[in-house]
Amino acid sequence: MVADSTESGTDQYYRDHALAYAESTLGVDMSEIYGRFLGYLPRSAKILDAGSGSGRDTLAFKNLGYNVDAFDASPALCAFSTQLTGVPARVITFQDFESEPVYGGIWACASLLHVQADELADAICRLVHALKPEGALYMSFKHGSGERLSADGRFYLDMNGDRLRAVVNDVADAHLSEIWVSHGEGSRRGQDAWLNAILVRT
Numbered sequence: 001m002v003a004d005s006t007e008s009g010t011d012q013y014y015r016d017h018a019l020a021y022a023e024s025t026l027g028v029d030m031s032e033i034y035g036r037f038l039g040y041l042p043r044s045a046k047i048l049d050a051g052s053g054s055g056r057d058t059l060a061f062k063n064l065g066y067n068v069d070a071f072d073a074s075p076a077l078c079a080f081s082t083q084l085t086g087v088p089a090r091v092i093t094f095q096d097f098e099s100e101p102v103y104g105g106i107w108a109c110a111s112l113l114h115v116q117a118d119e120l121a122d123a124i125c126r127l128v129h130a131l132k133p134e135g136a137l138y139m140s141f142k143h144g145s146g147e148r149l150s151a152d153g154r155f156y157l158d159m160n161g162d163r164l165r166a167v168v169n170d171v172a173d174a175h176l177s178e179i180w181v182s183h184g185e186g187s188r189r190g191q192d193a194w195l196n197a198i199l200v201r202t
């Protein structure tokens with residue numbers, strides 16, 4: 001396929017490397033963070049996997065008995081995830097996402113990190129509006145403080161606690177419940193440091 005003129009380096013990366021990317025991330029053990037996130041949710045909660053990639057977490061939540069929806073910007077990854085999980089992953093971006101407040105939990109694992117800084121508050125607002133009262137939004141970013149293009153062409157918005165608190169200040173109807181840094185294979189892939197946060201809808 002040929003890239004169209006509006007396609008970002010991030011879109012192009014996930015189009016061209018979808019299968020290899022999905023296979024390389026399927027085995028990551030996220031159980032520790034599932035536990036923290038699921039602790040906010042009633043057993044009957046409906047979960048949205050936002051920026052679902054391979055579908056690893058969609059499948060994990062489904063296997064734990066939750067009703068799960070999923071979306072991702074990448075058509076190729078949505079096709080992979082749908083086949084893996086049996087949950088149809090919708091092709092849509094954070095920037096265009098809209099939903100009634102039907103979710104008890106939204107899981108945005110390493111996905112909002114590809115949103116431009118000036119679009120992040122709006123993207124989080126859209127997710128918060130899709131939560132029921134007391135619903136929880138988990139999100140993670142690479143720990144840092146800049147915007148950068150990686151060698152493979154992907155855009156990254158790195159995040160630290162102060163920057164995220166400033167962004168969340170602009171988000172109505174939600175408060176930051178937890179924020180923490182994790183490292184390495186036990187909790188996330190690679191040896192990078194990750195900034196994790198849980199927002200709760202008021």
Ligand SMILES: C[S@@+](CC[C@H](N)C(=O)[O-])C[C@H]1O[C@@H](n2cnc3c(N)ncnc32)[C@H](O)[C@@H]1O
Nearest residue numbers: 014051052053072073074093094109110111114
């Ligand atoms: C680093 S991967 C993480 C995937 C998965 N959540 C995981 O933890 O393995 C980032 C994902 O975000 C998706 N993505 C990037 N920009 C997006 C956007 N603007 N809206 C929705 N998804 C986006 C990519 O297609 C990719 O699947």
